[in-house]
Amino acid sequence: MALSNQHFAGRAPALSQHNVTVSKHGQYHSQVLVNGDTKRVLCCGLACSEIFSGPLLGRCLMSGHEYEQQAIENLLEGENAQTLSVHTSAGVPAAMSTFLEALSKHLPWSYSDWFCSLQSEGASAVLAAVDLSFQLRTEKEAKRWKVGVASTSYHGPPSTALGSKTTLFSKSEVQMMYPCPSPFDSPEEMELKFSEYVKWLDNHCSDLASILIEPQWGSSQCAFVFPPALLEKYMVEAKKRNLIVICDEIMCGMGRHGAAKTLFLTKALHLQRHVDIITFGKSIATGAFPLSGCVVKNGGGDFNTRGKTVMQSHTYSGSCVRSLMAAVEVLNILDAYFRNDDAVPNFDINSKGKLMHQLLEGIAKKSNGLFVVNGQGLMWGMMLNKDTCAKGNLDVSEVMESLKEECNKQDVLPYFVPVGGIMVTPLFDVDKGVLKDIGTKLALAIESVVKKSL
Ligand SMILES: Cc1ncc(COP(=O)(O)O)c(C=O)c1O
Known part of the structure; x- marks a missing residue:
């Protein structure tokens, strides 16, 4: 196959050639490499952007495909054709109401004036949530126009x-950083961070409209789970000071957290009393189509009376019918799974999660303290221990380069994260044999890195 993709400037430096993923079979991707060779790579990262494969993915795409096929036939015949998308100043597609109905089954609250903003990618969903939190302020709080963000956090690309x-550009006008726990903190250190956070809130709450929290971190802390009791304490203190609490579940949501059979971690941890807005994205429309957004617990009636609208980053936000139709299928399948309905496979997120944990812990134990394991459900990470690196005079970026090389030799591709580590976020419908294959390949790669480094 001729490769001519070097004018795409993506994650690799500009004018780089990229490998081409020609086909996928579950987590196994068939690639044509830059040198023309072919390779089968076990892609186990993918940043939670995909959820199902095989027949289940086919099922999620089918209704939208048939709808689009009918629209194309009508277009070719010069007849009235089904709406595929519509500029949102003109109307919304019929699939919007089916989507909202499917989403409503998963909401952690039962308020009647909840509302949902739809965007295309996660970063805009976060910005929409923050914009809404600014608008939810009362007149008395109008001077509060900043958002509190964890000192370690990631909510999309650096630009936005x-x-x-x-x-x-600098975001210091809009955001302030609060102290947050890390996987390397002892329980005492976490408590200390919490008291620093309370002091920080006391000092800054008069400027803050809202606080943004990742209940399970994504790439910035390699799937580290915010200890639930501490998380609740963080939220309670924010609510005491009238802040809007935004939970960013773009990475850990969709039931991936495995904490209970629920879409949102907020619901699994019974935090709905404290949380005002939840974001979602990534695999909600299977990953084949972009869709993201945020749900606001209540206040829609007030917004309506005050004539307030919601930020739209894309003029067509929420209007792509194929995205909405795929998302309806995903949400309905997950709803059936959470209800233990026999009509869908039992993904067994928890027992697969336990296996993943066991495999990664086994690898970490043999790494002489170089890696720690974080995670739950089907969202896992192995994070480089900076203290071990410092003691062994190891440069984090060199260790990461060596890890990439060794993973490449093993034909396994986790998600390499800039903080120093990897994430492993399997599809829900992979079987345990694939998880074991991930474990074996990562073990061999990390064993070589440890031998070379320590
Ligand atoms: C916690 C979190 N929020 C938001 C985003 C942004 O999502 P997107 O990459 O779709 O813009 C990410 C991306 O990984 C994320 O990890």
Whole structure:
């Protein structure tokens, strides 16, 4: 196959050639490499952007496919054709109400004036949530126009996402960083961070409209789970000071957290009393189509009376019928799974999660303290221990380069994260044999890195 993709400037430096993923079979991707060779790679990262494969994925795509096929036939015949998308100033597609109905089954609350903003990618969903939190302020609180963001956090690409550094512009006007726990903290250190957080809130709450929390971190802390009791304490203190609490579940949501059979971790942890807005995205429309958004617990009636609208990052936000139809299928399948309905496979997120944990812990134990394991459900990470690196005079980026090389030799591709580590976020419908294959390949790769490094 001729490769001519070097003018795509993506994650690799500009004018790089990229490998081409020609086909997928579950987690196994068939690639044509830059040198023309072919390779089968076990892609086990993918940043939670995919959820199902095989027949289940086919089932999620079918209704939208048939709808689109009918629209194309009508277009070719010069007849009235089904709406595929519509500029949202003109109307919304019929699939919008089916989507909202499917989503409503998963909400952690039963308020009647909840509302949902739809966007295309996660970073915009976070910005929409923050915009809404600013608008939810009362007149008395109008001077509060900042958002609190964890000192370690990631909510999208550096250019726009809150929490990240950017080369484009400074976000210091809008965001303030609060102390948060890390996987390397002892329980005492976590408590200390919490008291620093309370002091921080006392100092800054008069400027803050909202606080943004990742209940299970994504790439910035390699799937580290915010200890639930501490998480609740963080939220309670924010609510005491009238802050809007936004839970960013773009990475850990969709039931991936495995904490209970629920879409949102907020619901699994019974935090709905404290949480005002939840974001979602990534695999909600299977990953084949982009869709993201945020749900606001209540206040829609007030917004309506005050004539307030919601930020739209994309003029067509929420209007792509194929995205909405795929999302309806995903949400309905997950609803059936959570209800133990025999009509869908039992993904067994928890027992697969336990296996993943066992496999990664086994690898970490043999790494002489180089890696720690974080995670739950089907969202796992192995994070480089910076203290071990410092003691062994190891450069984090060199260890990461070596890990990439060794993973490449083993034909396994986790998600390499800039903080120093990897994430493993399997599809829900992979079988345990694939998880074992992930474990074997990662074990061999990490064993070589440890031999070379320590
Ligand atoms: C916690 C979190 N929020 C938001 C985003 C942004 O999502 P997207 O990449 O779809 O913009 C990410 C991306 O990984 C994330 O990890």
